Amino acid sequence: MKYWLLLSFLLITSLTTVHAQDSASFRKIASEIMLNGTCYESLRTLCKTVGHRLSGSPQAQQAVEWAQKELRAAGADRVYLQPVDVPKWVRGKESLKITMANKPGMKEVPMLSLGNSHGTDGKVVAASVVMVNDFAAFHALTKDDVQGRIVFFNYRFPQELINTFEGYGAAGPYRWHGPNMASAKGAAAVIIRSISTGLDDAPHTGSLRYADTVKPIPAVAIGNTTADLLEAACLTGNAKAELQSECRMVDTVRSYNVIGELKGTDHPDEIIVVGAHLDSWDVGEGAHDDGAGCVQSIEVIRTLKALGMKPKRTIRAVLFMNEENGLRGGYAYADSAKAKSERHILAMESDAGGFTPRGIGLDMEWSKRQFIKNYRHLFLPYGIYDFDQEEGGADITPLKRAGVPVSGLIPDPQRYFDFHHTPQDVFEAVNHRELKLGAVAMTQFAYLISEVGLK
Amino acid sequence: MKYWLLLSFLLITSLTTVHAQDSASFRKIASEIMLNGTCYESLRTLCKTVGHRLSGSPQAQQAVEWAQKELRAAGADRVYLQPVDVPKWVRGKESLKITMANKPGMKEVPMLSLGNSHGTDGKVVAASVVMVNDFAAFHALTKDDVQGRIVFFNYRFPQELINTFEGYGAAGPYRWHGPNMASAKGAAAVIIRSISTGLDDAPHTGSLRYADTVKPIPAVAIGNTTADLLEAACLTGNAKAELQSECRMVDTVRSYNVIGELKGTDHPDEIIVVGAHLDSWDVGEGAHDDGAGCVQSIEVIRTLKALGMKPKRTIRAVLFMNEENGLRGGYAYADSAKAKSERHILAMESDAGGFTPRGIGLDMEWSKRQFIKNYRHLFLPYGIYDFDQEEGGADITPLKRAGVPVSGLIPDPQRYFDFHHTPQDVFEAVNHRELKLGAVAMTQFAYLISEVGLK
Numbered sequence: 001m002k003y004w005l006l007l008s009f010l011l012i013t014s015l016t017t018v019h020a021q022d023s024a025s026f027r028k029i030a031s032e033i034m035l036n037g038t039c040y041e042s043l044r045t046l047c048k049t050v051g052h053r054l055s056g057s058p059q060a061q062q063a064v065e066w067a068q069k070e071l072r073a074a075g076a077d078r079v080y081l082q083p084v085d086v087p088k089w090v091r092g093k094e095s096l097k098i099t100m101a102n103k104p105g106m107k108e109v110p111m112l113s114l115g116n117s118h119g120t121d122g123k124v125v126a127a128s129v130v131m132v133n134d135f136a137a138f139h140a141l142t143k144d145d146v147q148g149r150i151v152f153f154n155y156r157f158p159q160e161l162i163n164t165f166e167g168y169g170a171a172g173p174y175r176w177h178g179p180n181m182a183s184a185k186g187a188a189a190v191i192i193r194s195i196s197t198g199l200d201d202a203p204h205t206g207s208l209r210y211a212d213t214v215k216p217i218p219a220v221a222i223g224n225t226t227a228d229l230l231e232a233a234c235l236t237g238n239a240k241a242e243l244q245s246e247c248r249m250v251d252t253v254r255s256y257n258v259i260g261e262l263k264g265t266d267h268p269d270e271i272i273v274v275g276a277h278l279d280s281w282d283v284g285e286g287a288h289d290d291g292a293g294c295v296q297s298i299e300v301i302r303t304l305k306a307l308g309m310k311p312k313r314t315i316r317a318v319l320f321m322n323e324e325n326g327l328r329g330g331y332a333y334a335d336s337a338k339a340k341s342e343r344h345i346l347a348m349e350s351d352a353g354g355f356t357p358r359g360i361g362l363d364m365e366w367s368k369r370q371f372i373k374n375y376r377h378l379f380l381p382y383g384i385y386d387f388d389q390e391e392g393g394a395d396i397t398p399l400k401r402a403g404v405p406v407s408g409l410i411p412d413p414q415r416y417f418d419f420h421h422t423p424q425d426v427f428e429a430v431n432h433r434e435l436k437l438g439a440v441a442m443t444q445f446a447y448l449i450s451e452v453g454l455k
Numbered sequence: 456m457k458y459w460l461l462l463s464f465l466l467i468t469s470l471t472t473v474h475a476q477d478s479a480s481f482r483k484i485a486s487e488i489m490l491n492g493t494c495y496e497s498l499r500t501l502c503k504t505v506g507h508r509l510s511g512s513p514q515a516q517q518a519v520e521w522a523q524k525e526l527r528a529a530g531a532d533r534v535y536l537q538p539v540d541v542p543k544w545v546r547g548k549e550s551l552k553i554t555m556a557n558k559p560g561m562k563e564v565p566m567l568s569l570g571n572s573h574g575t576d577g578k579v580v581a582a583s584v585v586m587v588n589d590f591a592a593f594h595a596l597t598k599d600d601v602q603g604r605i606v607f608f609n610y611r612f613p614q615e616l617i618n619t620f621e622g623y624g625a626a627g628p629y630r631w632h633g634p635n636m637a638s639a640k641g642a643a644a645v646i647i648r649s650i651s652t653g654l655d656d657a658p659h660t661g662s663l664r665y666a667d668t669v670k671p672i673p674a675v676a677i678g679n680t681t682a683d684l685l686e687a688a689c690l691t692g693n694a695k696a697e698l699q700s701e702c703r704m705v706d707t708v709r710s711y712n713v714i715g716e717l718k719g720t721d722h723p724d725e726i727i728v729v730g731a732h733l734d735s736w737d738v739g740e741g742a743h744d745d746g747a748g749c750v751q752s753i754e755v756i757r758t759l760k761a762l763g764m765k766p767k768r769t770i771r772a773v774l775f776m777n778e779e780n781g782l783r784g785g786y787a788y789a790d791s792a793k794a795k796s797e798r799h800i801l802a803m804e805s806d807a808g809g810f811t812p813r814g815i816g817l818d819m820e821w822s823k824r825q826f827i828k829n830y831r832h833l834f835l836p837y838g839i840y841d842f843d844q845e846e847g848g849a850d851i852t853p854l855k856r857a858g859v860p861v862s863g864l865i866p867d868p869q870r871y872f873d874f875h876h877t878p879q880d881v882f883e884a885v886n887h888r889e890l891k892l893g894a895v896a897m898t899q900f901a902y903l904i905s906e907v908g909l910k
Contacts (some may be wrong), residue, residue: 031615040654160486162837162892199495332548356811356867358838382617383813383867385840412811412838412867415890432654433869437617 015436030440032303039295039439040432047427048287054282055322056253063278064256067319070298071260075305081256084332086322088253092246093349099240101232109226112205114219116323119245126242127188129236146185150241153178153192164413167453171195173385179219197417201225204421205281207325257329263318270313273347274300274446277323284425292354294319299439311450320395327431334398345454348407349393354435359386364405371455465898485895487758494750494894495887502740502882508893509737510710510777511543512808519711522774524707526715530760536711539787541777547701554695559680567660569674570780574700582698586689601640605696608633608647619868628651633668634674636718645674648682652872656680659876660736661747663778714865715770725768728802729755732778739880749774754894766905775850789853800909803862805850809890811867814841819860840843862864
């Protein structure tokens, strides 16, 4: 009995010591970033000197060079580029006119063509508008109802959902699949109400993917205010729209993932990825999406280096190219990892905005989730309480398919879809403390796993 | 044995049913506010038509009228005013010039006199500046070091603290007590580095309270950028400053708390207060501080009325006057409650900004905290996880002293002290979903306690 008591005492003491050390490491990391972190100023540079950076654009190349420089300055042991061939899509000029309820003539309205879409080749496509509020209403339409017309998918973002990413999940199919469905019934073009929580008129772009089985038709997004006007026009009479656009897929271009790592002292072959995507849409400055994640990933490297905290396992910051309209960077990284037989024990992504972090998503087998949850009390003083979501990130999905446990930073989701894919996603929309707290959580998490592994 | 089994079964079934009902009520409240809530538009009106509203100002009186109208429109059973005599402080013209490091002449800089302070009666007070980084450094100064000079309290907001309200607690004494301490050593005036997390030059005003034992001297706040300049000037040479200001306490003026209530069906004499303060500083629009709390409190009434959810106990929205520079509204309310022998079972305040709520502070005896924590799982789907802080709010402190359990909405604290008491605290700094989520949490909490009481 006494023997067991002693053993229990020793076990509890040693666990307490381990957790006290972890807790002290977490505090060191937080203080370093909140007081000396460079991610906010780094984001300013990315946003204000490079700006938006769609795959294949000159700015995307500038972003690659910026990222290399930042990772070197952060003190990575090794910084290198990984070639990725990416699609180059260009927007060109575009305009949309719609009729107004009870008013003569047409009005030009703010709009954005959906990414990857074909435009009208600069010609005017003028047609009457048929409005549907959801897919059920669309399915009820016959081919005759749709043929030669412009389909307006007027699906409203479900604001009653507390997690806006659930709302994005509900609204997303109208952007991704709507154009294909409309084309299958002979539509001339598609207009969608933007996937937006905003109480404004910002149009939100974002990808569609044409199905091979249908004719690709032009597709554009309008902001909520304009959508209300078009809705009113559709309800009161025979609404019409005139679309003119030049957007098109041009080419495939050589680009790069940018990678910087701190080599592990004890298990250098066990790799932990912290990542984000370097490309953005061709509007705004890609501040929340996903400049924030990029500078946070770089901050992980800088912080550990600055504190002299040498990770036992290798921590690798990966800035992926082409998340927005192809995911080629994510695939290239996973292919390379497979070809080199690299052993990834965890991949974490930050691609949900630079807002106050609330949780860490865990998409992995049950036993690993439980192992990580044993440490949740360490994160609570930093406002990280939610380990129950099973979220990773788009760029690390190819790794996940190859069996790697993946994880995602979960920031507060209330403001993200006010800015997502709009001209408003600029540096000024990011708060310095919120951004830094995300970097704190990422650094703490990566360092913890680099110390204890992931069993 | 079988009897006990049956009893357990019945107990569990009935508890499960109760919780399922609560959960459904919580969902109804959330959907009503997120889809049909009026608090955001109500805040727009308060900010854009009334604007800032310091106690005793014409705008404060307009705010009283606005609040009555809003509470009536929300459907309160009864709306009434409670007289409060408030101090009237006026700012007048003011300016500050400081010397720059290694540059000739003086530069006019952005500044704000501290609330309740005496100015220079319009005269120029010119003196050399003695800088201290904290109270320890100040205590080391002799009277000779300070006599006739301007003391610059250069205490930096401790950005490493995750909860910025802890940082406010650390920095606050420099504003509250610094002027008295400097006066006791013969200083001519005080300049403080603003209590600010902002990476900008916004000066933050806020109250001081002169001690009876010392001569009241002028005291002003400067923004972080200007504070850095003044610091550099102090470090490189004999820095000087010239202050001219007209601010003064004028008078005592009759004003009002505005109260609207829904009478309880079963226990009308048990009162639950949801409150906020109607007054603001005389800069910006008092959007986060505390327009947000006001419109959220009104939303509690509107939502329950709109949903036909009649509370068993009385729910009373109280918009207190004069939190910022006197707390007279809080005292008047508590005095009235005592005089009328009203029984308050809970008072809740929202006065920490219109940001995403993360918790509900509970300042009450242990058994009551535990009773409330039994329901914490109901709040988790709405992002409310923290019931461990013992926070109420300033306006309900007099009630607390009278033995009433008090409680405070705890929003995410990262951005609050970028805006607090500055010209930047305007409507545009508030996000519609974040504001509404705060109203959701308040309504859920008040309704829950109105159903189950507080044992």
